[in-house]
Amino acid sequence: MKIKTILVDDEPLARARLRDLLGEHGDIEIISEAASGAEAKQLISNGGVHLLVLDVQMPRLTGLKLAHLLADEPLPLVVFVTAHDGFAVEAFDTRAVDYLLKPVRPERLARALERVRDQLAAMRETPGEKPAPAAGTPPRLTLSHLMARAGERVVFIKAGQIDWIESAGNYVVVSAGAERHIIRETLATLEQELAPKDFVRLNRSVIVNLRMIAALNAKGSGEYCAALTDGKQVNVTVSLRELEARLRFA
Numbered sequence: 548m549k550i551k552t553i554l555v556d557d558e559p560l561a562r563a564r565l566r567d568l569l570g571e572h573g574d575i576e577i578i579s580e581a582a583s584g585a586e587a588k589q590l591i592s593n594g595g596v597h598l599l600v601l602d603v604q605m606p607r608l609t610g611l612k613l614a615h616l617l618a619d620e621p622l623p624l625v626v627f628v629t630a631h632d633g634f635a636v637e638a639f640d641t642r643a644v645d646y647l648l649k650p651v652r653p654e655r656l657a658r659a660l661e662r663v664r665d666q667l668a669a670m671r672e673t674p675g676e677k678p679a680p681a682a683g684t685p686p687r688l689t690l691s692h693l694m695a696r697a698g699e700r701v702v703f704i705k706a707g708q709i710d711w712i713e714s715a716g717n718y719v720v721v722s723a724g725a726e727r728h729i730i731r732e733t734l735a736t737l738e739q740e741l742a743p744k745d746f747v748r749l750n751r752s753v754i755v756n757l758r759m760i761a762a763l764n765a766k767g768s769g770e771y772c773a774a775l776t777d778g779k780q781v782n783v784t785v786s787l788r789e790l791e792a793r794l795r796f797a
Contacts, residue, residue: 549576550663551595555587555610556602556628561649565600565628568656575660584608588616596623598663603629614643624666626659643694646701662703665691693721695728704728706745710759710777712737714752722777747793749773750784760794763787 552575556562562580569575578596581587585608587599601610614625630649644666645659668691693704710722714734721728738748748754755775762774763783771783783790 548574548667550574550597550660550667551576551578552598552600553578553587553590553596553623554580554600555582555584555605555613557582557605558602561602561628565651568651568653569600571653572657572660574664584610584613588613591617591623597667599623599625601625601627603627603631624663626663644692662692693728693730693732695721695730702728706741707756709741709746710756711775711779711781712754722779747790748785749781749790753781755781757794763790 552569554562554565554569554577556565559582562582566577566580569577575598579590581590584605587601588608590596591599599613601614603610610627610629614627617623617625625643627643627646628649628651629646644662647655647659691706693706693709695702695704704721704723708723710724712722712734713720715729719730719732719734719737721730734748734752734754738746738754741754745758746754746756755773759775759777760773761776764772764774766772771787773781773783775781
């Protein structure tokens with residue numbers, strides 16, 4: 548599959564360097580270039596774009612503003628490029644796939660493109676027999692990574708590494724092994740994007756990886772509690788029959 552890509556940067560030399568670097572990846576097809584966010588927005592409206600390699604700072608419609616305008620669409624994916632690292636948190640709030648600092652290093656770009664490929668592959672996955680989407684309907688995005696701030700670093704958490712996610716207002720706490728991360732996201736949004744074959748929402752506040760459920764314990768009066776393999780206890784308010792069926796095939 549060719550990844551149809553648009554380069555967006557108001558500096559011609561920066562676009563030229565990115566064009567050369569991306570040219571080393573045979574599955575990347577640069578279908579157009581834009582010198583402004585407004586120009587890029589028009590190109591995207593024509594459809595068929597998988598990836599934006601997008602400068603953060605541009606006159607008028609910045610890369611960040613453009614990404615926010617695209618936030619409700621599964622495609623295109625966005626890889627930000629910038630000369631400044633101070634925009635990282637805001638960039639990842641737009642659900643960007645990655646954030647590269649200029650001058651872009653070839654090995655760093657290669658890692659970003661791997662994440663893009665992972666996301667696109669996840670979007671093409673169709674577990675079970677489901678009707679094909681109507682023509683022109685974008686595929687549902689299945690989340691492959693979460694991005695979290697850890698001190699001065701931005702870390703990437705693979706969906707399969709997530710043990711459980713607990714709501715904290717407009718934020719969530721993500722447990723992945725011995726690590727805990729606070730991410731600015733809502734539980735409802737993540738529920739829509741995590742693979743339903745792997746995750747279940749046990750109650751209004753907690754989503755759990757099915758592999759983490761060690762037992763279902765009766766509390767009396769028809770209420771149950773899920774015991775997780777890390778010792779966490781989670782009240783269950785979803786249908787017990789449905790949960791048991793999903794655990795059987797997890």
